[in-house]
Amino acid sequence: MFRAIYEYFKEILLAIRGLINGMRITGKYIAHARKEIITQEYPDNRDTLQMFDRFRGEVVLLHNENNEHRCTGCSACEVACPNGSIEIIWARREDPETGKKKKQIETFVYHLSMCTMCNLCILACPTDAIKMGHDFEHAVFDRSQLTKVLNRPGSKLEKGVEE
Amino acid sequence: MYDFTTLVQSIGNFLHGQFSPGVATALEWTLVILVYLALYAILGLVLVYVERRVCAFFQLRLGPNRVGWAGTAQTVADALKLLLKEPVTVNKADKLLYNLAPFIITLAALTVISLVPFAKGLQAFDINIGLLFIVAVSSLGVVGILLAGWSSNNKYALIGAMRSGAQIVSYELSVGLSLLTMVLLTGTLQLSTIIETQANGWWIFKGHVPAIIAFFLYLTASIAEINRGPFDLPEAESELTAGFHTEYSGLKFAFFFLAEFVNMFTVAAIATTVFLGGWMPFHLGDWAGFNAVMDFVPPILWFFLKVSAVIFLMMWFKWTFPRLRIDQLLKLEWKYLMPLNLMNLVFTAILVYLGWHG
Amino acid sequence: MSDQLDLAPATDLLTSQEYFVNMGPQHPSTHGVLRLVLTIDGEIIRKVEPHIGYIHRSIEKMCEKDTYRQIVHLTDRMDYLSCHINNEAVCLAVEQALQIEVPERVKVIRTIIDELTRLASHQLWWGVMGMDLGAITSFLYGFRDREMINDIFEETCGARLTMNYNVPGGLMFDIHPNFQKRTKDFVAHFKTKLPEYDQLLSDNPIFRARTEGIGYMSKEDAVAYGVTGPSGRASGFACDVRKRHPYGMYPQVDFKEVLMTDGDCFARYKARILEMWESLRIIEQLIDNIPEGDFQAPTKQVIKLPKGEFYQRVETARGDFGVYIISDGNKSPYRLKFRSPGFSNLFVLDKVARGSKLADLVAIMSTFDYVMPDIDR
Ligand code: SF4
Ligand code: SF4
Numbered sequence: 087m088f089r090a091i092y093e094y095f096k097e098i099l100l101a102i103r104g105l106i107n108g109m110r111i112t113g114k115y116i117a118h119a120r121k122e123i124i125t126q127e128y129p130d131n132r133d134t135l136q137m138f139d140r141f142r143g144e145v146v147l148l149h150n151e152n153n154e155h156r157c158t159g160c161s162a163c164e165v166a167c168p169n170g171s172i173e174i175i176w177a178r179r180e181d182p183e184t185g186k187k188k189k190q191i192e193t194f195v196y197h198l199s200m201c202t203m204c205n206l207c208i209l210a211c212p213t214d215a216i217k218m219g220h221d222f223e224h225a226v227f228d229r230s231q232l233t234k235v236l237n238r239p240g241s242k243l244e245k246g247v248e249e
Numbered sequence: 250m251y252d253f254t255t256l257v258q259s260i261g262n263f264l265h266g267q268f269s270p271g272v273a274t275a276l277e278w279t280l281v282i283l284v285y286l287a288l289y290a291i292l293g294l295v296l297v298y299v300e301r302r303v304c305a306f307f308q309l310r311l312g313p314n315r316v317g318w319a320g321t322a323q324t325v326a327d328a329l330k331l332l333l334k335e336p337v338t339v340n341k342a343d344k345l346l347y348n349l350a351p352f353i354i355t356l357a358a359l360t361v362i363s364l365v366p367f368a369k370g371l372q373a374f375d376i377n378i379g380l381l382f383i384v385a386v387s388s389l390g391v392v393g394i395l396l397a398g399w400s401s402n403n404k405y406a407l408i409g410a411m412r413s414g415a416q417i418v419s420y421e422l423s424v425g426l427s428l429l430t431m432v433l434l435t436g437t438l439q440l441s442t443i444i445e446t447q448a449n450g451w452w453i454f455k456g457h458v459p460a461i462i463a464f465f466l467y468l469t470a471s472i473a474e475i476n477r478g479p480f481d482l483p484e485a486e487s488e489l490t491a492g493f494h495t496e497y498s499g500l501k502f503a504f505f506f507l508a509e510f511v512n513m514f515t516v517a518a519i520a521t522t523v524f525l526g527g528w529m530p531f532h533l534g535d536w537a538g539f540n541a542v543m544d545f546v547p548p549i550l551w552f553f554l555k556v557s558a559v560i561f562l563m564m565w566f567k568w569t570f571p572r573l574r575i576d577q578l579l580k581l582e583w584k585y586l587m588p589l590n591l592m593n594l595v596f597t598a599i600l601v602y603l604g605w606h607g
Numbered sequence: 608m609s610d611q612l613d614l615a616p617a618t619d620l621l622t623s624q625e626y627f628v629n630m631g632p633q634h635p636s637t638h639g640v641l642r643l644v645l646t647i648d649g650e651i652i653r654k655v656e657p658h659i660g661y662i663h664r665s666i667e668k669m670c671e672k673d674t675y676r677q678i679v680h681l682t683d684r685m686d687y688l689s690c691h692i693n694n695e696a697v698c699l700a701v702e703q704a705l706q707i708e709v710p711e712r713v714k715v716i717r718t719i720i721d722e723l724t725r726l727a728s729h730q731l732w733w734g735v736m737g738m739d740l741g742a743i744t745s746f747l748y749g750f751r752d753r754e755m756i757n758d759i760f761e762e763t764c765g766a767r768l769t770m771n772y773n774v775p776g777g778l779m780f781d782i783h784p785n786f787q788k789r790t791k792d793f794v795a796h797f798k799t800k801l802p803e804y805d806q807l808l809s810d811n812p813i814f815r816a817r818t819e820g821i822g823y824m825s826k827e828d829a830v831a832y833g834v835t836g837p838s839g840r841a842s843g844f845a846c847d848v849r850k851r852h853p854y855g856m857y858p859q860v861d862f863k864e865v866l867m868t869d870g871d872c873f874a875r876y877k878a879r880i881l882e883m884w885e886s887l888r889i890i891e892q893l894i895d896n897i898p899e900g901d902f903q904a905p906t907k908q909v910i911k912l913p914k915g916e917f918y919q920r921v922e923t924a925r926g927d928f929g930v931y932i933i934s935d936g937n938k939s940p941y942r943l944k945f946r947s948p949g950f951s952n953l954f955v956l957d958k959v960a961r962g963s964k965l966a967d968l969v970a971i972m973s974t975f976d977y978v979m980p981d982i983d984r
Contacts, residue, residue: 098585101812105570111807112307112569112744119306124751127311138758140765140780168677204680204771205779210908218765308747404628408650408965479741479813488969490635569807571814572741574966575650 137220142203145172145196146219147236154244155237157215159191166210171201191237198224199232213247254369281363289359292514293507294324299557300510300564307568334499339402342496346400351497351504354393358508358515360386365518366440368528368549379440380432383519384425387474390512391417394476394483394493397505401496409492412575413483416473419582420480423470426590430463430597431523444527451526459597464524466590468562471520473578475512478567482575517559521552525559528552625653628965632661636739636969639979641953643968650964655957663983670943675701675775675910678943682930683769685947686981688728689923691720691764694773696930699854700919701775702904704912704934712900713777718856719790719893720760720772721921722886726797727756728924729879729886732976736876737808739973740817745807752800755793759786775910777903790894794887801883809880818872822959822971825870832958833951836926837878838975842870848922860892872967875974911938925949925976949981 115122128135137143149155159176173195178187208216216236226232260280264273298313298321305312313320338347364379366372376382391413398410434452435443446452452460473480484492494505521527528548532540573581631642640661646654666685670678675697682693695717702709734749757767763783764772772779808814824834829844839846847864849857865881867874912934920929926948935941952975960968 098589104810104812104815108569108807108811109565111803112565115309116303116306116565119309122309123311124309124747124754125311127314138762138765138783140763140783141761142765166676168673168680202680202684202769203766204677204769205765206676206680209774209779304743308744309751310747404626408628412650481741482966488636488966568744570742571737571808571811571817572966573813574817574964576964577813577816 137222140218141220141222142205142218143222144198144203144219144224145201145207145216145236147194147216148214149238149241150244153238153241155215155241156213156244156247157191157194157211157237158213158243158247159189160212162210162212163207163216166206167201168204168206169200169202171197172207173197190243194236196234196236197232198234199229215247285359285363289355289362289507289511292362293510294328296510296514296560297324297327297506299560303561303564304568307565328503331499331503336500337498339496341402343400343402346396347496348501350393350397350400351501351508352393353396354390354508355504357386357389357393358511360389361515362511362518364440365515366444366522366527367552368547369441372441375439375441377437377439380428380438380443380519380523383515384421384428387424387512387515388417388421390475390508393508397497398483398493401493403496405489405491406493406495409483409489409495413476413493415575416476416480416482416578419579420470420473420586423466423582423586423590424474426587426594427463427467427470428519428523430459430590430594433594433597433601434460435523440522440527443523444529447526447529450532451524451529453524457600459593459600460524462589462593463597464520466586466593467520467524468516468559470582470586471516472563472566473582475509475516477509477513477563479570479572480578481567481572482578513560513563514556517556517563518552520559521555525555527555624648630968636972637979638735638972638977641977641979641982643956645965645968647965650966652960652963652965652968655960655968657953657956659953659979659983661983662979664980666984667943667945670940672939674938675912675940678940679773679775680769680771682945683771684980685945685984686923686925686928686949686978687768688731688978689724689925689928690768691717691724691760691770691772692921692923693928694771695721695855696919696921696928698773698775699921700917700930700932701910701912703919704915704917704932705775705906705910707776707904707906709777709904710900710902711898713902713904714856715893715897716778716782716902717773718860719890719897720764721855722889723756723759723790723793725924726883726886726890727753727760728976729883730756732879732924732973733804733808736973737814739969740814742808742811742814745804748800748803748807752797755789755796759789759793762786762789774903774906776906777901781902782897787894787897790890794890794894797883798887801880801887804880809877815873817966817970818876818974821872821963821967822875822974823869823871824955824959826868828955828958829870832955834926834955834975835948835951836922836924836976837865837882838875838952839926840865841867841874841878843868846927848920848927852920854919854921856893857889860889862889872970872974879976909938911936912940920946923948925978925981926952945984947981947984949977949979953977953982 147155147157159174161174161176164172164174175192175195176189177192179190180187203218205218208218224232261277264276267273268276302312302320313323316322316326338344361383364372364374364383366375394413395410398406398413431452432438435446437443437446453464476483484494489495494502497505528551530543530546530548530551532543625646625648628645628647629642630645631637632640637643642658642661644656644658645652664684666681669681673681679694679697682697683690686693730749730753734746737743737745760770761767763786764770764779824842826843828834829839829842834842834844835846843866845864845866850864862885865878865885867878912932914936915934917932917934918929920927922928927946928948929946931944931946932940933942956971956975960971963971
């Protein structure tokens with residue numbers, strides 16, 4: 087009888103202790119709430135937001151200051167891509183300087199809507215013409231805007247890049 | 250120092266002086282109704298903001314911080330959004346009951362705050378059975394919940410409503426008993442007199458251990474009664490999506506939402522009135538200087554300070570504890586809260602008989 | 608009218624009736640698009656019928672047209688919480704078929720990241736478990752710690768969730784110079800936070816009441832249904848692939864296989880908590896001993912597997928994950944089958960949940976830790 091009563095109260099006290107233990111944790115965090123905040127005020131911290139070097143946001147074709155890129159149109163990236171996000175449209179054109187016919191890209195089509203950011207195209211590219219950009223704000227109002235042409239208008243192949 | 254009786258009286262006198270008695274009384278009532286409706290809305294909005302903010306800090310987030318200064322206008326914006334939303338009704342719902350439910354809940358919540366004494370003289374009704382009336386009316390809200398669950402023609406809503414029914418019927422007892430314990434000490438049911446009895450010390454201090462136990466029992470039971478976490482089974486979102494108000498949207502949902510928060514306020518206000526001295530300032534023994542400083546703080550501020558402390562405690566509970574299961578909830582009441590309450594009642598009765606209370 | 612008025616005998620008014628409730632596909636606690644058709648009697652569950660297929664993307668079929676290099680990134684999209692381990696399974700299968708010996712460095716890094724993935728998965732599970740039971744705050748605490756792991760991943764692998772860090776023959780890049788420091792920081796940080804997990808949930812009497820003795824699964828059931836991972840081990844089924852069929856660095860590191868006997872929700876919960884400690888131990892043993900060397904074994908650009916069948920098992924955060932490749936000698940598999948742990952773990956639900964309350968079902972489901980894309984593939 088007394089044993090049962092003792093057990094009863096012990097149970098209650100133990101339960102209360104467990105509850106208070108839990109409240110100590112949350113209490114500790116609310117007391118230091120200012121310091122411990124883990125969320126970021128995202129659109130406000132755009133200027134200071136630094137992505138990691140290797141962050142994969144989108145595929146970009148690199149251009150230098152003379153509007154030259156390094157893509158020879160070899161289509162290795164197109165083959166490597168698991169979901170057909172890249173389409174290289176190329177043509178053989180006469181080089182104005184040497185007069186020889188040379189393979190050149192007309193348009194480097196990139197379907198951002200299909201890309202899974204798997205990095206395989208970047209690994210496949212023999213000339214390091216493409217790389218992963220850091221932009222992750224890809225929201226647009228129309229799906230067609232996600233199909234991009236990566237080579238800038240009038241851009242040429244950089245000198246010295248082997249086909 | 251701060252007595253609102255004269256102010257309220259003078260408004261009454263002014264009205265009676267200007268108009269015929271009938272019109273004056275009608276005007277008085279309109280005034281009271283308007284004030285309380287405004288209070289209801291403001292309380293709801295403020296509490297929703299506070300809850301979201303406090304919860305955010307518990308969870309190491311920032312919470313609403315965009316609209317208005319530090320996000321204070323966020324709830325207003327949300328309320329506006331809810332007002333402008335299309336009132337969706339379920340096809341096979343019982344239309345009358347479906348539309349009635351939010352009003353019953355609102356009515357119950359509104360009736361209870363009309364009894365809360367905010368400061369000396371600031372109280373709409375000061376009836377001599379105040380506490381009894383509160384206990385009676387506050388359980389009316391369950392009718393609204395049951396109606397909402399039943400009429401929505403949704404199984405989740407129905408389960409939620411049935412849970413709520415079982416829950417309120419059982420926890421009503423503990424709320425009543427813990428208040429009864431305090432009635433033994435105060436010797437009155439009238440809220441204003443209860444506060445007067447605490448002029449020389451709050452009951453939680455001069456009521457010895459039973460008062461403290463009664464306080465926590467009351468808090469637990471009434472949190473369960475108003476369906477707040479960790480006892481929020483009727484709307485347990487991980488089980489029942491939204492429980493009894495699953496099928497409500499727009500304005501009607503807002504009614505449920507507001508009522509929930511106002512109920513929280515009422516519970517805190519009654520706890521404050523009965524246990525924490527209502528609007529009485531904090532006094533420390535014979536420290537005349539200290540007491541004078543405390544007296545200087547307006548009683549209405551005292552009241553809201555205490556209420557916020559109790560509300561904070563309730564939020565702390567909610568944002569720390571997991572939810573109980575329905576059978577555990579009932580077990581908690583019938584196996585632990587009820588017996589403890591009865592023991593406490595007997596204990597207090599002995600205490601009062603011996604005249605040991607303050 | 609009168610013929611419609613079917614006046615039932617008075618006794619029938621009081622007898623209860625079973626009814627159906629559709630839980631999901633859009634439900635807060637089915638963790639994705641799982642649909643459970645419940646037969647309920649009051650609050651008591653009589654039958655649970657899981658209906659799946661709402662997020663089926665035919666990954667196995669897609670694999671048949673992809674090259675072995677491309678397949679790896681599809682496995683990210685299955686059990687996205689243990690994506691690195693899934694990647695590794697495919698890579699190990701391919702390496703096994705080609706008989707490539709990967710450098711020691713690769714093995715160590717893979718193992719460390721495996722364990723980090725497991726930790727991240729369990730942290731998320733812990734947070735969600737609390738949330739399912741109504742303690743929403745734990746959700747954010749779990750995410751806080753997971754965030755540190757995600758940062759490590761992002762810095763080294765380039766992505767936070769679908770990392771695709773493994774390639775057949777090794778790793779995509781070498782680890783970032785900060786990797787070791789960050790990982791050590793994380794381990795130190797998490798060692799102080801893991802006891803808080805216990806303090807907040809495991810010691811809480813409400814939590815105990817909600818999980819202890821609920822959803823009992825016997826060892827026989829676990830074996831019969833093929834329930835693996837921490838859920839199976841909580842019933843005493845010693846099924847840790849890291850011990851039974853070791854791969855990577857697991858034979859060399861010292862860790863315990865967490866085995867419980869209770870088989871209830873709390874045992875499954877505790878198994879995961881203890882597993883987190885073990886993961887921390889594994890990481891601690893390896894993080895300072897990453898050998899120098901290449902991060903890739905030389906492999907051909909176009910990988911062609913020899914004719915034959917290859918099977919590789921790994922231990923993901925949810926259990927035994929298998930990759931079964933039938934190759935006809937081409938650059939893509941003839942048939943590829945994934946054995947996903949979630950699928951087997953899901954179908955024991957009916958057996959486990961019968962007779963418990965509706966609220967228990969939520970607890971049971973979260974202790975089995977379902978990830979829907981893993982089940983549907
Ligand atoms: S990142 Fe992957 S999916 Fe995207 S374009 Fe490159 S290869 Fe294709
Ligand atoms: S981006 Fe690189 S791989 Fe792709 S076509 Fe150009 S050179 Fe070839």
